[in-house]
Amino acid sequence: MAAKSETVASDHVAAHPRAGQVRLLLVAIALAGLLVAPMFLYPIFLMKLLAFALFASAFNLLLGYTGLLSFGHATFFGGAAYFTAHAVKVWGWSPEAGILLGVAGAAVLGLVMGAIAIRRQGIYFAMITLALSQMFFFFCLQAPFTHGEDGIQSVPRGHLFGLIDLNRPMNMYYFVLAVFVIGLLIIRRFVNSPFGMILKSIRENEQRAISLGYSVQRYKLGAFVMSAALAGLAGGVKALIFQFATLTDVTWQMSGEVILMTLLGGIGTLLGPIVGAGLVVTLQNYLATSDVPVTIITGVVFMVCVLLFRRGLVGEFFATKIGKKLGFRAES
Amino acid sequence: MTMIFGVPVQALMGQLLVGLINGSFYALLSLGLAVIFGLLRVINFAHGAQYMLGAFAALLLLTVGGINYWLALLLAPVIVGVFAALVEKTMLSRLYKLDPLYGLLFTFGLALAIEGTFRYFFGASGKPYAPPAQLTGAVNLGFMFLPIYRGWVVVASLAVCIAVWLLIEKTKLGAYLRAATENPTLVQAFGVNVPLLLTLTYALGAGLAGFAGVLAAPVYQVSPLMGSNLIIIVFAVVVVGGMGSILGAIVTGYMLGVVEGLTKVFYPEASNIVIFVIMAIVLILRPAGLFGKDA
Numbered sequence: 001m002a003a004k005s006e007t008v009a010s011d012h013v014a015a016h017p018r019a020g021q022v023r024l025l026l027v028a029i030a031l032a033g034l035l036v037a038p039m040f041l042y043p044i045f046l047m048k049l050l051a052f053a054l055f056a057s058a059f060n061l062l063l064g065y066t067g068l069l070s071f072g073h074a075t076f077f078g079g080a081a082y083f084t085a086h087a088v089k090v091w092g093w094s095p096e097a098g099i100l101l102g103v104a105g106a107a108v109l110g111l112v113m114g115a116i117a118i119r120r121q122g123i124y125f126a127m128i129t130l131a132l133s134q135m136f137f138f139f140c141l142q143a144p145f146t147h148g149e150d151g152i153q154s155v156p157r158g159h160l161f162g163l164i165d166l167n168r169p170m171n172m173y174y175f176v177l178a179v180f181v182i183g184l185l186i187i188r189r190f191v192n193s194p195f196g197m198i199l200k201s202i203r204e205n206e207q208r209a210i211s212l213g214y215s216v217q218r219y220k221l222g223a224f225v226m227s228a229a230l231a232g233l234a235g236g237v238k239a240l241i242f243q244f245a246t247l248t249d250v251t252w253q254m255s256g257e258v259i260l261m262t263l264l265g266g267i268g269t270l271l272g273p274i275v276g277a278g279l280v281v282t283l284q285n286y287l288a289t290s291d292v293p294v295t296i297i298t299g300v301v302f303m304v305c306v307l308l309f310r311r312g313l314v315g316e317f318f319a320t321k322i323g324k325k326l327g328f329r330a331e332s
Numbered sequence: 333m334t335m336i337f338g339v340p341v342q343a344l345m346g347q348l349l350v351g352l353i354n355g356s357f358y359a360l361l362s363l364g365l366a367v368i369f370g371l372l373r374v375i376n377f378a379h380g381a382q383y384m385l386g387a388f389a390a391l392l393l394l395t396v397g398g399i400n401y402w403l404a405l406l407l408a409p410v411i412v413g414v415f416a417a418l419v420e421k422t423m424l425s426r427l428y429k430l431d432p433l434y435g436l437l438f439t440f441g442l443a444l445a446i447e448g449t450f451r452y453f454f455g456a457s458g459k460p461y462a463p464p465a466q467l468t469g470a471v472n473l474g475f476m477f478l479p480i481y482r483g484w485v486v487v488a489s490l491a492v493c494i495a496v497w498l499l500i501e502k503t504k505l506g507a508y509l510r511a512a513t514e515n516p517t518l519v520q521a522f523g524v525n526v527p528l529l530l531t532l533t534y535a536l537g538a539g540l541a542g543f544a545g546v547l548a549a550p551v552y553q554v555s556p557l558m559g560s561n562l563i564i565i566v567f568a569v570v571v572v573g574g575m576g577s578i579l580g581a582i583v584t585g586y587m588l589g590v591v592e593g594l595t596k597v598f599y600p601e602a603s604n605i606v607i608f609v610i611m612a613i614v615l616i617l618r619p620a621g622l623f624g625k626d627a
Contacts, residue, residue: 131568
């Protein structure tokens with residue numbers, strides 16, 4: 001979102017000269033942690049966490065780096081879950097092919113929704129994506145291949161590349177972790193590419209970008225499709241993790257959830273959506289057994305985030321002295 | 333049996349009426365959204381929750397306080413309006429200086445919290461609310477039977493829509509409101525209390541949603557989630573109409589309600605999505621909306 005940078009000369013803290021190495025070390029520690037995590041935590045929970053972290057990161061690509069708030073990302077996540085589940089279960093495709101189909105399908109959906117939605121800006125964009133994704137929800141409710149309220153159940157995980165048996169939880173976990181890391185590397189590369197720089201310039205000042213000769217609409221659409229495809233990657237993987245695809249994944253509540261994850265963690269940071277997804281998924285797991293509806297908590301967290309810390313947890317940390325010393329910087 | 337386009341007249345008229353009733357709610361709700369957006373630049377995602385609050389207020393007034401429908405029709409919008417004014421004063425007003433998207437996100441959270449709370453206390457199932465004795469029964473119009481309450485919904489909502497339109501276009505308060513929409517700083521400099529105007533506007537919009545909720549209580553059942561899917565349709569209505577015009581919001585609301593009703597007759601499978609399809613077509617042909625001024 002186009003929050004103007006509030007840096008004043010006096011509170012500028014220069015990054016420590018070895019900050020880069022420290023950051024690399026932190027990433028290495030986090031990766032090592034994820035490698036050994038399934039020894040201590042329930043693998044399904046961890047895989048769910050990784051899938052949602054990737055979903056939120058894909059969403060943030062659009063909100064944090066292009067300034068477009070999509071209220072319809074459930075379409076790509078849930079749509080891809082249906083495509084992958086159908087391909088693997090009904091057509092007997094291999095898991096990698098099924099996921100690729102999910103990604104391609106999500107990209108096509110993104111192209112259609114994006115082409116319509118980018119005709120309006122700001123708040124209208126959010127409302128249009130919400131309405132179009134509700135339309136997709138009704139489509140999924142009635143289309144025969146989604147099996148309506150039942151969803152597609154008992155989706156086989158199959159053998160990755162015909163070799164690795166994904167029915168073994170550890171194999172599946174490391175496969176999901178690999179997809180997650182690859183997805184994040186793609187996002188990182190994308191954000192730091194010339195294309196990503198132009199997106200940031202559009203976010204900061206769309207009129208100026210137009211006057212500099214960039215065809216803003218095409219860049220926005222490109223970012224939308226990219227974000228949709230990556231959300232589809234997360235959705236396809238999710239279908240294999242839980243071995244089902246249901247209507248829940250295409251509801252507007254799911255679109256709201258991914259916004260919450262990104263907002264809570266920190267819009268416009270690579271780390272934020274991951275932290276946010278971790279918190280929200282953990283919270284849901286924790287609340288699943290209590291009788292307080294999750295929506296109350298979700299709603300209140302939303303309100304508190306918007307009122308008190310719009311930079312999100314990671315964004316707030318980046319703004320502290322330690323964060324600045326380490327050379328962290330939020331992009332919004 | 334008389335047929336029009338291969339469809340029995342009764343079925344056609346029946347769905348037309350259903351369409352008009354749905355359209356009444358679309359019109360009332362999109363009017364409230366447009367009034368709020370015009371001045372506050374906030375898309376009120378909590379509008380559906382406020383509609384639900386109105387219905388629940390009527391239900392609770394009846395079951396707990398023994399207050400009848402007619403008084404509830406006055407009291408419930410006031411209750412919802414006061415609640416909205418408190419929210420605006422304590423929380424929403426802090427967000428005006430920021431990107432409008434934060435207002436959308438805040439009211440989204442508010443809607444979730446309100447709906448979750450009501451689901452916790454009242455369960456997800458719908459509760460019936462009987463229409464008042466004066467409005468039960470039906471009249472024979474010759475070509476169809478018109479349930480009186482349904483006719484009343486259309487008349488009442490039309491009357492309120494026109495009243496609000498007159499309030500904004502023809503009164504002094506409305507003139508302040510329109511002026512503050514154009515240039516709040518200047519209006520403030522003339523000695524008008526703009527923050528108070530903002531609070532009143534939000535309360536008015538929410539009150540309209542509450543009024544729609546009371547009207548809806550006897551037609552649909554009173555349930556915590558009655559507004560959550562409706563609000564998305566109303567968003568589409570608002571996009572089609574263009575947010576700039578009060579009259580546009582009203583006309584588009586009725587029009588799309590009728591189109592939806594007719595779709596139920598001729599192609600029922602598409603009745604859920606027809607409004608969204610129209611929205612997409614309008615966006616492609618005329619991005620500013622049917623009544624919108626700017627692109």
